[in-house]
Amino acid sequence: MSVNFLIHRAKEIQAVIDANASEIEKLDQEIGDGDHIFNVQRGIKLVIELEAVIKDLPMSKALNQIAMKVLSGIGGSSGALFGTLFMTMAKGNDIDNGVDYKKAIEIFADGVEAVKQRGKADVGEKTMMDVLIPVSNCLKKGVEDNKDVKEILQEAIEVAEKGMFSTKDLLATKGRASFLGERAKGHIDPGARSSQLMIKTVCESVLNS
Amino acid sequence: MKKFMNSADDFLKESLQGFGAAHQDIVNCHYDPNFITRATPTKEGKVALISGGGSGHEPMHGGLVGYGMLDAACPGFVFSSPTPDQMLAAAEKVDSGAGVLFIVKNYSGDVMNFQMAAEMMQGPNESVLTNDDVAVEDSSFTTGRRGVAATVVVEKIVGSLAEHGGSLQECKALGDKVNKNSGSMGVAFSSCTVPAAGKPNFDIGDDEMEFGVGIHGEPGRRRDKMKSAQEITNELLEAINEDLKPETNEEILLFVNGMGGTPLTELYLIYDNAKNMLDKKNIKISRSLVGNYCTSLEMQGASITLTKLDEELLKHWDSSVHTAAMRWGV
Numbered sequence A: 001m002s003v004n005f006l007i008h009r010a011k012e013i014q015a016v017i018d019a020n021a022s023e024i025e026k027l028d029q030e031i032g033d034g035d036h037i038f039n040v041q042r043g044i045k046l047v048i049e050l051e052a053v054i055k056d057l058p059m060s061k062a063l064n065q066i067a068m069k070v071l072s073g074i075g076g077s078s079g080a081l082f083g084t085l086f087m088t089m090a091k092g093n094d095i096d097n098g099v100d101y102k103k104a105i106e107i108f109a110d111g112v113e114a115v116k117q118r119g120k121a122d123v124g125e126k127t128m129m130d131v132l133i134p135v136s137n138c139l140k141k142g143v144e145d146n147k148d149v150k151e152i153l154q155e156a157i158e159v160a161e162k163g164m165f166s167t168k169d170l171l172a173t174k175g176r177a178s179f180l181g182e183r184a185k186g187h188i189d190p191g192a193r194s195s196q197l198m199i200k201t202v203c204e205s206v207l208n209s
Numbered sequence B: 001m002k003k004f005m006n007s008a009d010d011f012l013k014e015s016l017q018g019f020g021a022a023h024q025d026i027v028n029c030h031y032d033p034n035f036i037t038r039a040t041p042t043k044e045g046k047v048a049l050i051s052g053g054g055s056g057h058e059p060m061h062g063g064l065v066g067y068g069m070l071d072a073a074c075p076g077f078v079f080s081s082p083t084p085d086q087m088l089a090a091a092e093k094v095d096s097g098a099g100v101l102f103i104v105k106n107y108s109g110d111v112m113n114f115q116m117a118a119e120m121m122q123g124p125n126e127s128v129l130t131n132d133d134v135a136v137e138d139s140s141f142t143t144g145r146r147g148v149a150a151t152v153v154v155e156k157i158v159g160s161l162a163e164h165g166g167s168l169q170e171c172k173a174l175g176d177k178v179n180k181n182s183g184s185m186g187v188a189f190s191s192c193t194v195p196a197a198g199k200p201n202f203d204i205g206d207d208e209m210e211f212g213v214g215i216h217g218e219p220g221r222r223r224d225k226m227k228s229a230q231e232i233t234n235e236l237l238e239a240i241n242e243d244l245k246p247e248t249n250e251e252i253l254l255f256v257n258g259m260g261g262t263p264l265t266e267l268y269l270i271y272d273n274a275k276n277m278l279d280k281k282n283i284k285i286s287r288s289l290v291g292n293y294c295t296s297l298e299m300q301g302a303s304i305t306l307t308k309l310d311e312e313l314l315k316h317w318d319s320s321v322h323t324a325a326m327r328w329g330v
Helices: A003-019 A021-031 A036-049 A059-074 A076-090 A101-119 A129-144 A149-169 A176-184 A190-207 B008-022 B084-094 B108-120 B150-163 B168-180 B229-244 B264-280 B311-318
Strands: B027-030 B035-038 B048-055 B072-078 B100-105 B125-130 B182-188 B208-211 B222-225 B251-258 B284-291 B301-308 B321-323
Touching: A003 A021, A003 A036, A003 A059, A003 A190, A021 A036, A021 A176, A021 A190, A036 A059, A036 A076, A036 A190, A059 A076, A059 B084, A076 A101, A076 B108, A101 A129, A101 B108, A129 A149, A129 A190, A149 A190, B008 B027, B008 B035, B008 B072, B027 B084, B035 B084, B048 B084, B048 B108, B048 B150, B072 B084, B084 B100, B084 B108, B100 B108, B100 B150, B100 B168, B108 B125, B125 B150, B125 B168, B150 B168, B150 B182, B150 B251, B150 B301, B150 B311, B150 B321, B168 B182, B168 B311, B182 B229, B229 B264, B229 B301, B251 B264, B264 B284, B264 B301, B284 B311
Parallel strands: B048 B072, B048 B100, B100 B125, B251 B284
Antiparallel strands: B027 B035, B035 B072, B182 B208, B182 B301, B208 B222, B251 B301
16 A cells, blocks of 8 residues: 555545435435535545645655644544544554555554544444444454455455445434434434445455556 | 625635624634634733634634633634644643643534644643533433533633633633533524525424524424423423522522524523522522523524532632623723
8 A cells, every 4th residue: 555545545535425425415414414525525635635745755644644634624523533544544553664455454443443432433323433343343354364355355345335234223322413313213324325435445446456 | 595794615714804803902813723812922820721613603712712711712614613723723822831721512523623632732731521401311322411501601710710820620620510510401493504504404393493402403302382481491491400400599690592593682581581480499590691602603592501609600700801702890
């Protein structure tokens, strides 16, 4: 994984999110305050705009720049959570000397753990953690079991989709949807949907390369 | 949507510019990142109080910057939390070496962003988290109670202690105490429109009210049909009393807060109706505050806050304050 890899995946994610923007916006209007899609689109745009600044930087510095940009540029909960993800990944051990898929999985898992701490949300609370935590666990397990990287990524795509759909019948206990109580049931969480699309995009891109 | 605006992008900036120019004897506005400080530097050795939150709740918090209250405020975009770079820039400007106390309303975005600022900050700092809204059940399995109008009371009382030489730990402890001694509940008759969204945050019928509403129009306890002012006031006070449990003859502050679209005429009518009920229960109203302090843009509605007062809280409530929105004793 190189800085160039990150920028290219961000561009692919932008295309996928834009293509699904109206669906995500509708999900958020049902149980949130409707601004999630704009936050995600703004965040991705800011990362892509960093290309010239970060393309020749070591991985740790590039990830840190991305973290600070999404933190201040998105704002709200999304900014803090995605900022935490990238800031933690930037602290990964020895990442400036090359990041293979095992290292990439390790720092991603550390990042997800930090996001879990920051948002104090676990699986089953109708948030993006219903996608990120199972995906992180699946990736780690795949490495432990010495599975082929293609198999691991294929599984991650399926786990992400399952996690996303699981939010439909959950009660929200975190974030703004939590104030709705029973009224939030029957709706897929917009954050779970957008993060599932991001995971799918990155995994498929690696699989097809 | 009808609003005084030129463009959604410039909405916040132009409003801040106007605020800064109108109150240049009290505040300085700083931009990119946005924060508001007092016009004069923090006294050597004084704990610096910094609050912040989404814009749209004015005068909270910018209007509460000044002598006897906040040293700085960080305004986020409308109804969106400020970001750590704002808090860090504000802290650098107002920390005199005695430490920084962050006063944060319990909304997930605010909590996370202030937490990150606190982690990144070099110097000593503490945080007070307000969660006075009794409409939401407090449980470790949820986001918990929201921080609403009592935040104004916390900022006034802790601001006075800081002004009179209280240490960082003492200010933090007093802030927690005021929060614990306070309970609030609000009701909305109409929705409000975030400029960038262009349409109302929620739909509400002509004959309906959202009971227990949050300060962004988030759902409350229930959707009700309209009732008389006395009935609404009684229900708000009952919910607060059930939680706060003031004793007979206990002294309290009665704070009637407007959400932005309800005239003072009606806020004073609520005050009258609240007094009727509190008198009956032998709860002594020893201090009062009536007005628009913690608003939700143009939302029609009001909240009631009760704070139990002891000698210490009374002294700090009464002490001099000079901000854009609150001014007495000077």
